[in-house]
Amino acid sequence: MTATASERTADAERGTLDKAADENFPVAPFFLPKAWRDDLMAVYGFARLVDDIGDGDLAPGGADARLLGVPDAQAEDRLVLLDAFEADLRRVFDATPHHPLLRRLQPTVRRRALTPEPFLGLIAANRQDQLVKRYETYDDLLAYCELSANPVGRLVLAVTDTSTPERIGLSDAICTALQIVEHLQDVAEDLGRDRIYLPAEDMKRFHVQEADLARKSAGASVRALVAYEAQRARDLLNEGAPLVGSVHGRLKLLLAGFVAGGRAAVHAIAAAEYDVLPGPPKPGKGRLLREVGVTLRGEG
Numbered sequence: 690m691t692a693t694a695s696e697r698t699a700d701a702e703r704g705t706l707d708k709a710a711d712e713n714f715p716v717a718p719f720f721l722p723k724a725w726r727d728d729l730m731a732v733y734g735f736a737r738l739v740d741d742i743g744d745g746d747l748a749p750g751g752a753d754a755r756l757l758g759v760p761d762a763q764a765e766d767r768l769v770l771l772d773a774f775e776a777d778l779r780r781v782f783d784a785t786p787h788h789p790l791l792r793r794l795q796p797t798v799r800r801r802a803l804t805p806e807p808f809l810g811l812i813a814a815n816r817q818d819q820l821v822k823r824y825e826t827y828d829d830l831l832a833y834c835e836l837s838a839n840p841v842g843r844l845v846l847a848v849t850d851t852s853t854p855e856r857i858g859l860s861d862a863i864c865t866a867l868q869i870v871e872h873l874q875d876v877a878e879d880l881g882r883d884r885i886y887l888p889a890e891d892m893k894r895f896h897v898q899e900a901d902l903a904r905k906s907a908g909a910s911v912r913a914l915v916a917y918e919a920q921r922a923r924d925l926l927n928e929g930a931p932l933v934g935s936v937h938g939r940l941k942l943l944l945a946g947f948v949a950g951g952r953a954a955v956h957a958i959a960a961a962e963y964d965v966l967p968g969p970p971k972p973g974k975g976r977l978l979r980e981v982g983v984t985l986r987g988e989g
Contacts, residue, residue: 717733718942718943721943728797728800729848731796732797732841732844734790734793735791738753739811743767743816743819745767753788754773756788757774757776757788758787767815771819775812778805779805781798781808782798803847807840807841807843808840810835810837810840811837815837817833817836817837825888825889825890827891829888830869830888834864834868835865838864839864842860842861842864842947849940856932856935859930859931862925862926863925863948866925866926867922867950869921870919870951870954873915874965874970874971875969877965877966877967877968880899887914892914895911895913906964907964907965907966912962912964915965916959923955926948926952926955929948930984934987942985945985949977950972953972953976953979954972956980957972
């Protein structure tokens with residue numbers, strides 16, 4: 690039986706939201722109040738979809754492009770899709786958006802008085818991915834993370850009504866760390882997309898060539914470089930960890946999960962002896978739970 694347009698649209702929406710299970714950290718765990726879970730999943734749906742547009746990972750069939758009003762002839766043009774997605778995002782704030790994930794987001798935006806800026810930052814990061822394939826310095830990479838990662842943490846604080854300037858700074862450190870960890874896990878996958886998020890100045894320092902990243906297994910120089918960047922992520926996680934102690938109740942457990950997810954992923958990278966080229970080192974649930982306990986106790 691041939692699926693209807695509405696069924697294909699629903700499948701695409703479910704496919705996007707189902708990716709939450711593959712993240713390094715819990716997106717909207719069961720222990721949160723339902724209103725928070727619903728709003729966090731709405732935010733996640735936006736963030737996941739914009740990343741899928743930027744990475745060319747949309748569901749087959751072109752349903753997302755049609756929903757955004759992009760002609761079939763341009764359905765593979767990521768910049769065109771991102772422009773159409775931004776136009777639909779702006780409808781969230783003053784009209785009725787076309788895409789179901791943005792319609793799902795609209796009540797959250799209104800209920801939590803969210804502003805367009807963090808959402809626009811995530812779109813800008815994905816535009817940058819189409820145009821910038823290499824980063825010369827660590828500071829350049831941090832500026833990218835300011836667009837690609839930090840808005841997510843700011844949205845979590847806004848949804849839970851806990852934003853303060855101090856907490857935003859701590860959240861930014863955590864989110865940047867999580868982004869760096871993801872880049873380390875995905876070195877091979879990113880290279881397949883002609884992207885390298887390892888700063889060129891660090892590659893030069895450790896005598897790593899781009900060809901070294903294309904091997905099936907990492908040599909000593911690549912492992913040393915990955916270890917160096919992993920330590921940077923670990924330090925950022927430690928810098929941001931006081932955010933967990935600044936809140937209470939179930940939000941404390943959620944934020945501990947974010948920090949623990951990053952720490953467990955760094956541990957998995959270290960356990961793989963910093964050889965990330967065969968595939969993303971992933972932490973087990975036992976390690977994640979141990980890291981949650983450490984984070985909640987304010988250790989590590």
